[in-house]
Amino acid sequence: MSGLSRRHFLVLAAVSGGGLAVGVAGRPAAARAGAANRLAPNPFVRVAADGTVTVVVKHLEMGQGVDTGLPVIVAEELCVPWSVVRVRQAPADAARYANLAFGKVQGTGGSTAMANSWRQLRLAAAAAREMLCQAGALRLGVPRAAVTARDGAVTHAATGRTLAYGQLVAAAAELPVPQDPPLKDPADFTLIGKEGAVGRSDSRVKSDGSAIFGLDIALPGLLTAVVARPPAFGAVLAHLDDRRAQSLPGVQAVFPIPSGVAVVADDTWSALAGRDALVLDWRDGPPAAGLSAADLSTGAIRDRFQALLAQPGRPARRDGDAEAALATAARRLTAVYEVPYLAHAPMEPLTCTVRLSSGRCEIWTGCQSQTADQAAAARAAGLAPTQVEINTLFAGGSFGRRANPTSDYVVEAVEIAKRADGPVRVMWTREDDIRGGYYRPFFLHGLEAGLDGAGRPVAWRHRLVGQSILAGTSRAATVKDGIDHTSVEGAADLPYAVPNLTVELHSPALPVPVLWWRSVGHSHTAFATECFLDELAAAAGADPVQFRRALLGDAHPRHRAVLDLAADKAGWGMPLPAGRGRGVAVHASFHSVVAEIAEVTVAADGGFTVDRVVCAVDCGLAVTPGIVRAQMEGGIVFGLSAALAGELTLDGGRVAQSNFHDYPVLRLSRMPDIEVHIVPSAAAPTGVGEPGVPPIAPAVANALFAATGRRVRRLPLGDRIQPI
Amino acid sequence: MISLVVNGERHKVAAPAEAPLLWVLRDALHLTGTRFGCGRGLCGACTVLVDGRPVRSCQLPVGQVDGRAVATIEGLRRDPQAGTAFAALNAAWIALDVPQCGYCQSGQLISATALLMANSHPDDAAITAALDGNLCRCGTYRRIRAAIHRAAAALAGAHP
């Protein structure tokens, strides 16, 4: 086994395949005058002399399809065939690659990739197309209006004379960049919104093992590190004996870092063996947020949250007078819903590779928050942010975990690289991932509603208790009047017409790190609101779909459209045999609206299966319908994994679960049939990465009620429901 | 020194006999298409073929591999036994855009290859049985199933 050449090859492959974008993108046109062999009028589009088009993608490809959906926009506006398009990942550079939905920072999240790039990329590609057309017209000696762009070439309609883009790039690069180029008429789209028009740009490398993820980066002299982390939140290291670890072959160094004890070795197995050989004495730390370790148990947390449910919280919404209307309602219903802590558990555990040299910090990782990570790495390394280069690789999933305001795993890797004898890749094991915090927070929802004599809801009071994700982070300023909007999203904007409606929030502090988890607040608010609404429908003796339609009225046409479409496709109302049931939920998130109808079968012993899910989505214009469907399916699988079996429990600050045997995710054998129907729309595209998740848990719980008459108000549902 | 035949090539590696094959493949032989997902035999991301059968390489001490033929995703296309099935699956995977994040897909493809080598016309139950240990957090299961059926049909067409 040799040696350097192979390693160098891998480094080059990594950089050209998924790595750093370099070159002239973004330089002003004048700076290129005279020397251009390609057209690069803005940071996103480059047309080469051989006719290939490189699209620079500023978002992380983590499975959601940005490396396809965004380049399709460029191919369409530029009028080139899909086959000439190449994809590059943008470097960390907020000045050029900020997420327009986030302000001045670069990053991926909130299902914003398509929505914030849609107009930006159309304009970027249209500018390039106009410059090529202008150059073509000049060369042909005809007016601009006499030529058209098609199939990567400029054609003079009257004579049929054609010039390929590649022949025109040098001349086009000399022209001024149009600031407000005309956009294509959507009626002329041949790729956008067209079923099967393009294949994913990353299918090939992800079907032959050649895709480069964080752990695959090879550098000369690269070391591997793992970290022994505290076994309980808040625990501190009282004693470390590393003599045996240090004596193992392959182990290079053992040293404490802020997040634990790092073991640096020549290879992964030596690092893991070294970590196993550490003798560590962890002690409970001083109380944090007034809590000792004993308070950090699931039962104690539940009790504390229950007590808060009895008290009014901070108002997140107040319409009318819910208390008065409850007092006089003909009928009152109350229910408490509970959801557990959840880990993201992306298939690729976290990894980050760092190489420090004088005045420079190079990072390779599936980076989701380039600007924040760049700043945090710079602080840790004692450098300026501009001295930190981030090579954004494919991420093997994230679901929110990699977008952390604390940049925890990046900072940790820099801390290790500072003391290691060379570049180092830091690997998290699955146990590190499951027990490492940054969870979807545990939440209790207390709901109370009043119906009038005709069964119409006249009062709705929703009290939420759960940790704030934003409090105490760099984004704490977005918490207004004590309301973290990520705690109440999906609850405070309840779409149903209830004249007296109150939503209140308690945000108790706990030393358990929490974070956004695919669909964030919606991941639990949809469960509480859509199940409770089902309870109201049952109390009113109404059909769950009709009950929702009536309360949505004319104010929410997108909700009604997805509800009607899903109901129609699912055969809502058609009789089912005994033991089977259908449940519905509809929920808006990330500017999209999704309805899901689940069908379950419950056996005599209460064991149940989810057989079928029909999903209808309005996400505006579906740029790549196949990817929209894949994201809906993926969201349903992700949400169903959590709804059926996802749960982390705490005992004295220790997380009981550790790997896929006790934190299971959905397998092929429990996969329901899923159908996804997309509402035709000409509106600008909205989110698809997350909105498929929220409706599935309530749809399944409501289906179980339909099949058995039993309400399940706590997640996970397990695989058995107690028969009545 | 441990002697290994991987993708038809003989290698000698200096690794302790108890080191899992996964880390020898990745760190010593730089065959990084075999992925690490759980390290406990629970997810299937690290699946390779050993003597034609799917094995979790994170659970197989390299000392036990001595003399047996290992095939990884990188070598499957050229593999005399598995190559035909793999090529059909690879084509179906791309045609149906199976991968999302892609991290689980090497393992899925290896398990699917082993299935088609043993059963040229698997029904849904056979597919479920063969791939139930390969987790996909992105939820690509429906397309995986469809792609296996498509590959089986393509192979049947190629060899009537």
Ligand code: FES
């Ligand atoms: S890494 Fe081997 S089964 Fe998960």
Ligand code: FES
């Ligand atoms: S494609 Fe992401 S885990 Fe399977």
